[in-house]
Amino acid sequence: MNILVCMKQVPDPQASSSGTTVDSEAKKVIMPQGTPPVLNPYDENALEAALKIKDAQGAKVTVISAGKNMAKTVLRKSIAVGADDLILLEDAAFENMNSYETAHVLVAAIKEIGEYDLILCGRQAADTDAGQVGSGIASILNLPCVTAACKLDISDGKAMVQRVVSDGFEDVEAPLPAVITASSEIGEMRYPGVKEIMAAQKVRITSRKASDLGVDVSQLKKPNLVSLDSPPGRTTDCQMVEAETPEEAGADLAVKVRESQIL
Amino acid sequence: MADYKGVLTYCEVIDGKLPSITTEVLGCGRKLADDLGQELCTVLVGSDVAGMAQEAITLGADKVYVVDDPQLKDYQTDAYTAVMENIAKQVMPEIIVFGQTSVGRDLVPMLAFRLETMATLDCVGLAIDSETKKLLQTKPVYGGNAQATYTCDTYPQIATVRDKTMAALDPDSSRQGEVITIDAGLDPSAIRAKLVKRIKEEEEGVRLEEASVIVTGGRGIGGAEGFTKLQDLAALLKGAVGGSRPPCDNGWLPPNRQVGITGKIVSPDVYIAVGLSGSIQHLSGCGQAKKIIAINKDPEANIFKYADFGVVGDWKKVLPAFTDKLKELLPE
Numbered sequence: 001m002n003i004l005v006c007m008k009q010v011p012d013p014q015a016s017s018s019g020t021t022v023d024s025e026a027k028k029v030i031m032p033q034g035t036p037p038v039l040n041p042y043d044e045n046a047l048e049a050a051l052k053i054k055d056a057q058g059a060k061v062t063v064i065s066a067g068k069n070m071a072k073t074v075l076r077k078s079i080a081v082g083a084d085d086l087i088l089l090e091d092a093a094f095e096n097m098n099s100y101e102t103a104h105v106l107v108a109a110i111k112e113i114g115e116y117d118l119i120l121c122g123r124q125a126a127d128t129d130a131g132q133v134g135s136g137i138a139s140i141l142n143l144p145c146v147t148a149a150c151k152l153d154i155s156d157g158k159a160m161v162q163r164v165v166s167d168g169f170e171d172v173e174a175p176l177p178a179v180i181t182a183s184s185e186i187g188e189m190r191y192p193g194v195k196e197i198m199a200a201q202k203v204r205i206t207s208r209k210a211s212d213l214g215v216d217v218s219q220l221k222k223p224n225l226v227s228l229d230s231p232p233g234r235t236t237d238c239q240m241v242e243a244e245t246p247e248e249a250g251a252d253l254a255v256k257v258r259e260s261q262i263l
Numbered sequence: 264m265a266d267y268k269g270v271l272t273y274c275e276v277i278d279g280k281l282p283s284i285t286t287e288v289l290g291c292g293r294k295l296a297d298d299l300g301q302e303l304c305t306v307l308v309g310s311d312v313a314g315m316a317q318e319a320i321t322l323g324a325d326k327v328y329v330v331d332d333p334q335l336k337d338y339q340t341d342a343y344t345a346v347m348e349n350i351a352k353q354v355m356p357e358i359i360v361f362g363q364t365s366v367g368r369d370l371v372p373m374l375a376f377r378l379e380t381m382a383t384l385d386c387v388g389l390a391i392d393s394e395t396k397k398l399l400q401t402k403p404v405y406g407g408n409a410q411a412t413y414t415c416d417t418y419p420q421i422a423t424v425r426d427k428t429m430a431a432l433d434p435d436s437s438r439q440g441e442v443i444t445i446d447a448g449l450d451p452s453a454i455r456a457k458l459v460k461r462i463k464e465e466e467e468g469v470r471l472e473e474a475s476v477i478v479t480g481g482r483g484i485g486g487a488e489g490f491t492k493l494q495d496l497a498a499l500l501k502g503a504v505g506g507s508r509p510p511c512d513n514g515w516l517p518p519n520r521q522v523g524i525t526g527k528i529v530s531p532d533v534y535i536a537v538g539l540s541g542s543i544q545h546l547s548g549c550g551q552a553k554k555i556i557a558i559n560k561d562p563e564a565n566i567f568k569y570a571d572f573g574v575v576g577d578w579k580k581v582l583p584a585f586t587d588k589l590k591e592l593l594p595e
Contacts, residue, residue, distance in 0.1 A: 250584030
């Protein structure tokens, strides 16, 4: 069983909650200084799903990541937790790719690998929140696709997937090979041990450029970014309700919200 | 481009009805069509849905394409993508608008790649550029830290829109429109990923998306039991209970109760945040609430930067006292 997991490196979404600014003129988001790159959390969920299958029935897990100037230590974490291979698609042309370009570049690498039973991705990236790459890969390769998986089992050449929908869950059965995108409920990625982290630094990783893959990103379509602005902020001035005891504060809060006719 | 004309919306049906998001998508489509001086078409896909075509006309559609087939009873990616691809190729609309629902999130990326165009998901604004006549698609990015506006050079231009960001029209029963039935033309063998079972999580009381008051708990609630206290307040205010990601990941609440960028995006009149820090991922799901009330023991919690009223303290003591006092003060 060959499982491919597509992973993106993103600026740590936990660190980015304050201090992020927008340069509207340059149409760029400026992250706070020192925001570390991390593996996209939803892609970590996808890798965990792959590792659970590997634990249960054995599988070769290959991680693929595309970008420019990627932090190798961050990506090697995937090896430390149990992935067998890491393929880096690294090229200046792979900087800030949109979903359409990313899907095409990943497909070029997937075709080169050739053998796969299952392709796993996170449901979306924590920076762009586009959520289109998994479906794009499936569409280009003409494979079945199941999105937002919270449970995954493989048996008899089929994937049994439970997916999260707004009013509950759906159980879906898809023949392999298939593309499945993971939601956070599928489980957090396991922690690597110190020994595994050290060992992962020595594992050889495969590196491919645009020319190796035969893709010309400039020929791919691109949406035009017309403008980038700060979000229309909430200009609130929080009225803090204080009292001797928490119970009194709770009661005073009720009085305040009634007075101001919010409730 | 010359061959693409008109606006098409996806007329999503939920539980045999047109939900508010569908009426909002129709209202948005109507406005775009008027700005372009073109027609608004909409597509009803499902089994036993033809009866809703007239309602879609009263809500703004000029033409309703109906694809009614027992095989389309439940949403399945392959079947619905095939139907929508077929319709897009027949109708050749310039713009297609969906709601950012479970169906929209799943179907739209697949459809866009099939049509060799691009889609912008989760838009909070759609407008026609007065000069180029292109669709300006505005959406939050970087977890809501920035707002980007895109255009796309390929057609059709496809977008999904967030709940409660577009205005629905008041139903007008005098509106005239045309209903056109289209054969699904489905090849059953093309449905590869098959739906085996739907498990509906009954939502007690009001649906999160439609609630005017939402009481949401975070990691600080500590377990499933704590949420009964939130439920007491929600019941009093005829609102709904939600959670940030940790309570849902830990199983204290079902996943469909999650508010945030990967859960539901809500815009209630009042949002009461209890024991939650206010991560940017969570705030992208509730930042459009008209008023926010926060209770948290950490005075530095991010949520206070967004709240209108706040109490620093142990929610276990603050919340019941708040609920009791409100009960006293609210009219019967």
